Amino acid sequence: MSAAVSRVGVVGLGTMGAGIAEVLARGGHSVVGVEVNNDALQRGRDNLERSTGRAVRRGRLSEEDKAAILGRIELGTSFAGLAECDLVIEAVPERLDLKRRVFEELDTVCRPDAVLATNTSSLSVTEIAAATGRPEQIVGVHFFNPAPVMKLVEVIHTVLTRPEALTAVEELVGSLGKVAVTVGDRAGFIANRLLFGYLNQAAGMYEDGYATREDLDAAMTSTGLPMGPLTLMDLIGLDVSLEVCEAIYRETRDRRHAPAPILRRLVTAGLLGRKTGRGFYTYGEPEQAAEPGTEPGAAPSVGVAGSGPLAVAVIQAAERAGADVRFVAGDDDKARAVRDAVGEGVTGGTDLSLLADRDLIVEAVAEDVAVKRSLLAAVDDVARKGAVLATTGATVPVIELAMATDRPQDVVGLHLPDPEGGLAELVSTVVTDPEIAERAAAYLTRLGKRPVRSADRAGFIVDALRVPYLNDAVRMLESGYADADAIDAAMTHGCGYPIGPIADLDRIGLDRAVEVLRALYTEYRDPAFAPAPLLDRLRTAGATFR
Numbered sequence: 001m002s003a004a005v006s007r008v009g010v011v012g013l014g015t016m017g018a019g020i021a022e023v024l025a026r027g028g029h030s031v032v033g034v035e036v037n038n039d040a041l042q043r044g045r046d047n048l049e050r051s052t053g054r055a056v057r058r059g060r061l062s063e064e065d066k067a068a069i070l071g072r073i074e075l076g077t078s079f080a081g082l083a084e085c086d087l088v089i090e091a092v093p094e095r096l097d098l099k100r101r102v103f104e105e106l107d108t109v110c111r112p113d114a115v116l117a118t119n120t121s122s123l124s125v126t127e128i129a130a131a132t133g134r135p136e137q138i139v140g141v142h143f144f145n146p147a148p149v150m151k152l153v154e155v156i157h158t159v160l161t162r163p164e165a166l167t168a169v170e171e172l173v174g175s176l177g178k179v180a181v182t183v184g185d186r187a188g189f190i191a192n193r194l195l196f197g198y199l200n201q202a203a204g205m206y207e208d209g210y211a212t213r214e215d216l217d218a219a220m221t222s223t224g225l226p227m228g229p230l231t232l233m234d235l236i237g238l239d240v241s242l243e244v245c246e247a248i249y250r251e252t253r254d255r256r257h258a259p260a261p262i263l264r265r266l267v268t269a270g271l272l273g274r275k276t277g278r279g280f281y282t283y284g285e286p287e288q289a290a291e292p293g294t295e296p297g298a299a300p301s302v303g304v305a306g307s308g309p310l311a312v313a314v315i316q317a318a319e320r321a322g323a324d325v326r327f328v329a330g331d332d333d334k335a336r337a338v339r340d341a342v343g344e345g346v347t348g349g350t351d352l353s354l355l356a357d358r359d360l361i362v363e364a365v366a367e368d369v370a371v372k373r374s375l376l377a378a379v380d381d382v383a384r385k386g387a388v389l390a391t392t393g394a395t396v397p398v399i400e401l402a403m404a405t406d407r408p409q410d411v412v413g414l415h416l417p418d419p420e421g422g423l424a425e426l427v428s429t430v431v432t433d434p435e436i437a438e439r440a441a442a443y444l445t446r447l448g449k450r451p452v453r454s455a456d457r458a459g460f461i462v463d464a465l466r467v468p469y470l471n472d473a474v475r476m477l478e479s480g481y482a483d484a485d486a487i488d489a490a491m492t493h494g495c496g497y498p499i500g501p502i503a504d505l506d507r508i509g510l511d512r513a514v515e516v517l518r519a520l521y522t523e524y525r526d527p528a529f530a531p532a533p534l535l536d537r538l539r540t541a542g543a544t545f546r
Contacts (some may be wrong), residue, residue, distance in 0.1 A: 002461060004086065004167075004168040004171060004172070005027060005029070005086045005087045005115075005169075005171075005172045006030065006086060007029065007030045007031075007032070007084060007085045007086050007087075008024050008029050008030070008031055008032070008085055008086065008087045008088070008089065008172075009031070009032040009033075009034065009081070009082040009085040009087070009088035009089065009110075010024070010031060010032070010033050010034070010089050010091060011033075011034045011079075011082070011088065011089070011090045011091065011092060011102055011106070012034075012035065012090065012091040012092035012093075012102075013033050013035050013040070013041065013043070013044025013045075013047060013048075013075075013091075013307065014043075014044070014047070014091065014092075014093075015047060015145065015146075016091050016119060016143065016145055016147060017033070017044065017089075017091030017092075017119075018033075018044050018045075018047035018048050018051065019051065019143065019145065019147030019148055020089055020091055020119065020143050020147050020416060021033050021048065021073055022048060022051055022069060022073075022147070022148050022174050023143070023147050023148055023176055023178075024068045024176070025067055025070070025072040025073050026148070026176075027175055027176040027177070028072070029072065030072055030074070030161040031072055031073045031074065032073075032074050032076070032081045032082055032407045033073055033074070033075045033076070034075075034076055034077065034078070034079060034081060034082060034083060035077055036076055036077065037073075038077060041075055041076070042078055042427065044075065047304035048070060048073065049070075050507075051146075051148060051191050052066045052069055052070060053066070055148070070480050079105050079106065079109045080109060082106065082109055082110055083109055083110065083111065084111065085110065085114055086109075086114060086115070086168075086509065087114065087115045087116075087117060087168070087169070087172065088110055088114060088115075088117065088190070089104055089117045089118075089119055089141055089191045090103065090106070090116070090117065090118045090119060091119040091479065093246060094120060094121060094122065094240070094243060095266070096123050096124075096127060096128070097411070097514040099118055099123065099128050100118065100127070100128055100130075100131035101131075103116060103118070103128055103129070103131045103132050103138075104131050104132065104400060106132070107131070107132040107133055107134060111136075112134065114137065115137050115138075115139060115142040115165045115168055115169060116132065116134070116137055116139075117137050117138070117139045117140065117169060118138070118139075118140050118141070119140075119141060119142060119143055120140060120142065120158070121142055121188075121189075121244065122124070122187055122188055122189075122192055122243065122244045122247040122248065123247060124156045124185060124187070124251075125138065125139070125140040125156050125157075125158050125185045126159070126160075126185050129158055129160065129482065135158065135160045135161075136161060136162045136165065137162065137165050138158065138159050138160075138161065138165075138171050138518075139156060139157060139158075139161055139165055139166055140154070140155065140156025140157075140185065140189070141153060141154075141155055141156070141173070142154035142155075142156065142170055142189060144191070144494050144495075148343060150493070150494065151177075151178055151179045151293075151493040151494075152178065152179050152181060152191065152489065152493035152494035153173045153176075153178045153179070153180050154180075154181050154182075154183055154189045154190060154191065154490065154494070155169050155170055155173060155180050155181065155182045155183070156182075156183055156184070156185050157182065157183075157184060157185065157190060158184075158185045159185075160519065166182070167314035170182060179493045180480070181486045181489050181490050181491055181493075181494075182486070183481070183482050183486065184481070186251065186481065187247050187248040187250070187251040187252065188244065188257075189490075190476070190481075190482050190486065190487055190490035190491075190494075191490040191491060191494035191495055192244055192248070193248060193472075193476070194469060194472055194473055194476070194487075194490070194491060194501065195491075195495055196244050196245050196257060197239065197248075197254070197256040197257055197469060197472050197528075197542065198229065198466075198468070198469040198472075199229050199233050199241060199246050200241075200256060200257060200258075200259060200260055200263070200459065200466055201256060201260075201464075201465060201468065201469070202216055202220075202229035202230060202233075202465055203229070203230065203260040203262055203280075204260040204262075204265050205461075205464070205465070206230060206262070207260055207261065207262040208455065209455070210455045210457060210461075211452065211453060211454050211455065211461055212453065213230045213281065215452035215453050215454070215461065216228060216229060216230060216452075216461060216465075217229065217230055217231050217454045218419075218423070218450060218452050218468075219423060219425065219454075219461040219462050219465075220461075220462065220465060221391065222417065222418070222421055222422065222423035222462070223417065223418070223451070223462060223466065224497075224498035224499070225496075225497060225498070226496040227496075229465070230280040230281070231280075231281065233263075233273065233279065233280065234273035234274050234279040234280055234281055234283075235273065235274055236272050236273070237272050237274075237275055238263060238266050238267050238273050238279050238280075239272045240505050242259050242263050242264060242267050245257045245258070245259040245263070246259060254528060255337055255526060255527075255528055256468070256472070256528045257281075265286045266279060266280075284310050288432070289503070298344065298446065299318070299321045299323035299324075299446045299447060300323060300358075300359035300360045300446060300447070301323065301324045301325075301326075301357065301358050301359045301360070302314075302315075302318040302323045302324070302325040302358060302360050302361075302443075302447070303325070303326050303327070303328070303354070303355035303358035303360070303361040303362070304318075304325065304326070304327040304328070304361075304362050304364055305327070305328045305352070305361065305362070305363050305364065305365065305375055305379060306327075306329070306362075306364035306365040307327075307329035307330060307334035307335070307337060307338050307365075308364070308365070309364060309419065310364045310392060310416070310419055310540060311327065311338065311362075311365070312330075312338060312341045312342060313416065313419030313420060314362050314364055314416070314419070314449065315327055315338070315342050315346060316342055317419075317447055317448060317449070318447055319342065319345075319346065320448060321446060321447045323446075323447060325346060325347075326346070326347045326348055326354050326355060326358065327342075327346060327347075327348035327350065327354075328348065328350060328351065328352050328354055328355060329347060329349075330348060330350065331350060333351060333499075334350075335348055335349055335350055335427050352378055352379060352381075352382045353382050355379065355382060355383065356382045356383065356384060357384055358383070358384075358387055359387060359388065359443065360387070360388045360390065360440070360443045361379055361383055361387055361388070361389050361390065362390045362392065362414060363375050363376055363389070363390065363391045364374045364390060364392050365392075367393065367394060367395060369393070369396050369400070369401070372391060372393055372401050372404075373400075373401055373404035374404070376389065376391060376401055376402070376404045376405050376411070377404045377405060379405075380404075380405035380406055380407060386410070387410065388410060388412060388436055388439055388440045388443060389402075389405065389407070389410050389411045389412070390411070390412050390413070390414035390440065391411060391412075391413055392413075392414055392415065392416070393413065394415050394459075394460070394463065394515075394516070395458065395459075395515045395516060395518075395519040396519070397429075397456055397457075397458075398411065398412070398413035398427050398429050398456045398463055399429040399430060399431070399456055401413075402429055402431070402432075408429065408431050408432075409431050409432060409436065410432075410433065410435040410436050411429065411432065411433060412426060412427060412428060412432055412436065412437060412440045412501065413425070413426070413427030413428075413429070413454075413456065413460070414426060414427070414440075414444075415454075415460050415462075415463075416429065416449075417462040417463065422448065422449060423449065423450050423452065423462070424444045424450065424452070424453065425450050425451075425452055425454050425460045425461055425462065426440055426441055426444060426451045426452065426453055427454050427456050427460060428453065428455075428456065429456045430456070437453075441453070443540050456521070457514050457523065458516070458519040458520045458523040458524075459519065459520055463516045464516075464520065466504075467513050467516040467517055467520070468517070468520065468528060468529055469501060470501045470504060470505050470513060471502035471513070471517055471529070471531060471532050472501075472528075473487050473500075473502060473505075473534060474501075474502075474505070474532040474534050475493075475532045477502065478532060478533065478534035479546075484500075484502040484546065487500060487501060487502055488500020488502050488503055502546070503545075504536075505535070505544075505545060506544045506545055506546055510535060510538055510539040510543075510544065511539060513531070513535065513539075514531045514536060514539050517529055517530065517531045517535075518531065534545070
């Protein structure tokens with residue numbers, strides 16, 4: 001327990017405020033909870049009972065522990081009860097005018113040495129502090145929902161915050177078993193600033209018909225995220241999502257945070273997500289049946305042209321699915337290397353005619369447009385009529401590669417964001433035969449992959465969403481906004497990401513990130529997609545972030 005803070009006030013006992021009060025009481029602190037009237041106070045009491053009761057049912061608290069926690073929380077409707085608190089945390093709805101009125105009142109009631117904190121997720125702490133005569137005693141303390149579970153707390157200082165006030169809050173957060181990340185007063189802080197650029201882009205992609213909502217969400221959960229972007233926005237609340245995007249855009253004028261029009265329209269219509277029963281999804285409806293043409297069945301015969309890690313991964317996936325698979329490599333040495341990697345049981349060699357009878361032929365050579373076009377043209381000469389030709393090009397339009405053949409209608413894009421994983425991005429061009437696309441989806445399903453459909457656009461789904469988010473994190477780092485450890489901690493502890501963005505860049509490779517960003521910038525001419533200078537310099541130097 002922090003020596004500087006023992007008695008803590010919480011103003012506002014909605015879901016978040018009640019969660020903060022519970023966390024403080026679990027940490028052994030005396031808590032004073034204040035609401036606007038008796039009805040709101042009863043709802044706050046119910047929130048506390050419900051949360052602690054759920055923890056008892058799940059075996060995380062005993063009945064005695066629950067009673068002790070609730071016994072440390074004193075509830076009332078008068079600000080006068082906050083007079084002797086060392087720290088008061090405001091957790092009222094995210095409206096600047098309301099928060100400023102609360103702070104004006106706290107300033108008159110609380111001791112001169114008390115620290116006053118706002119739990120804002122996107123508003124300016126400085127503007128809130130200006131409502132008081134003690135701006136040096138004001139900090140931001142952004143808990144994440146649900147507060148008893150989530151580990152991250154962003155601690156925000158303004159240009160006026162006294163170091164002693166900041167330290168007291170940091171120590172308190174640490175004493176609660178939370179991870180404190182300290183950042184300056186900028187809209188969205190770390191987690192929301194990175195998260196909502198990504199979420200807003202996903203909303204725009206859905207609105208533009210880039211991919212279905214189900215495919216967008218499935219693509220991103222395949223990368224290890226706990227939830228797809230549209231499902232997450234529905235859970236957060238589309239009204240909250242709109243408010244956060246608008247707050248960040250007002251400060252930064254960054255187009256990635258200019259709210260997608262569909263977001264504003266849904267909010268205007270009162271479709272706010274789970275809390276209203278409908279947002280991007282409608283809740284309570286029966287699940288839809290699988291799309292036609294994707295039902296499991298016999299595995300197709302597969303041909304793979306290539307010898308690198310991607311080619312090997314495709315061969316191994318086809319083998320695991322029980323498919324008859326053959327490969328063609330560029331020369332005898334490469335063919336031997338493939339056999340060493342996949343085993344002698346796989347038929348292969350250097351003659352493309354080995355692929356003549358295949359149902360699905362996958363071009364899986366290096367990301368060189370000229371090489372890919374040449375290989376696809378050669379495959380076109382030997383492949384049987386009706387075969388599906390798949391190119392793994394990831395940074396050039398699939399149509400550009402398909403036009404190297406005399407049958408562009410039979411060509412699809414196939415992108416495996418994680419070659420060992422279960423997701424396959426399936427890309428139809430403007431001339432792809434719909435029957436070919438359906439057959440390709442069915443083949444991928446039978447090979448143990450989950451096909452998601454994407455427009456023929458730079459980055460497809462996963463890279464188009466993930467890499468700009470990683471680039472945003474680099475811009476944050478190079479501007480001195482926060483260090484790499486703080487950025488990564490914010491996203492892993494605050495948003496449940498399996499890996500932080502800076503560590504993720506080192507994992508996927510800076511070369512790949514820069515190539516995807518350049519492809520996105522070439523297509524959209526949006527400055528947000530230009531590689532951050534630090535990213536470009538490290539890539540040029542062959543270095544990594546850590």
